Amino acid sequence: MKLYNGMSPNGMRVNVFLAEKGIEVPTVNIDVMAGDTKKPDCLSINSLGEVPVLKLDDGQVITESLAICRYFEVLNPEPSLMGTSAAEQANIEMWTRRMEQQIFQAVGTIVYTKSRILPPSWSKYPTMQHLYAAHFPKDWHGWRTRCPMAVPI
Numbered sequence: 001m002k003l004y005n006g007m008s009p010n011g012m013r014v015n016v017f018l019a020e021k022g023i024e025v026p027t028v029n030i031d032v033m034a035g036d037t038k039k040p041d042c043l044s045i046n047s048l049g050e051v052p053v054l055k056l057d058d059g060q061v062i063t064e065s066l067a068i069c070r071y072f073e074v075l076n077p078e079p080s081l082m083g084t085s086a087a088e089q090a091n092i093e094m095w096t097r098r099m100e101q102q103i104f105q106a107v108g109t110i111v112y113t114k115s116r117i118l119p120p121s122w123s124k125y126p127t128m129q130h131l132y133a134a135h136f137p138k139d140w141h142g143w144r145t146r147c148p149m150a151v152p153i
């Protein structure tokens with residue numbers, strides 16, 4: 001198993017999750033700020049050009065930080081970080097979605113359009129709409145068929 005990860009908010013989410021559980025995973029460090037996620041090697045494991053990515057020993061690939069956390073939660077249930085009772089799990093899911101869809105979205109808008117901490121190639125979007133337009137997967141078919149875990153429909 002190999003974790004492709006880099007210094008970034010979603011990468012940190014997985015790192016913190018693994019640290020809390022005391023799990024060590026061999027990691028390939030990706031320089032997100034240098035744009036390495038968009039290079040062919042990275043695109044071949046995640047056509048969205050994003051980290052984190054978990055590659056399993058049988059070749060399956062899991063992207064999305066939360067999905068990676070879920071994978072480790074199922075394999076290593078203790079200590080529980082995603083809840084055990086129905087109410088606990090629902091509560092954690094609720095806060096995760098609120099955090100991603102409302103808070104993280106708003107922070108992202110500010111960072112991408114106003115902040116000077118990002119390199120110029122990242123800060124070229126005058127508004128979040130420009131950012132979304134640039135990052136929106138242009139090749140849905142390729143996305144589905146090239147991702148090893150994608151289900152053909």
Ligand SMILES: N[C@@H](CCC(=O)N[C@@H](CS)C(=O)NCC(=O)O)C(=O)O
Binds near residue numbers: 009035050051
């Ligand atoms: N929803 C995905 C988002 C992944 C994501 O946006 N990763 C960023 C770092 S936080 C990235 O790799 N960006 C590189 C790029 O857009 O070129 C997740 O939760 O893993």
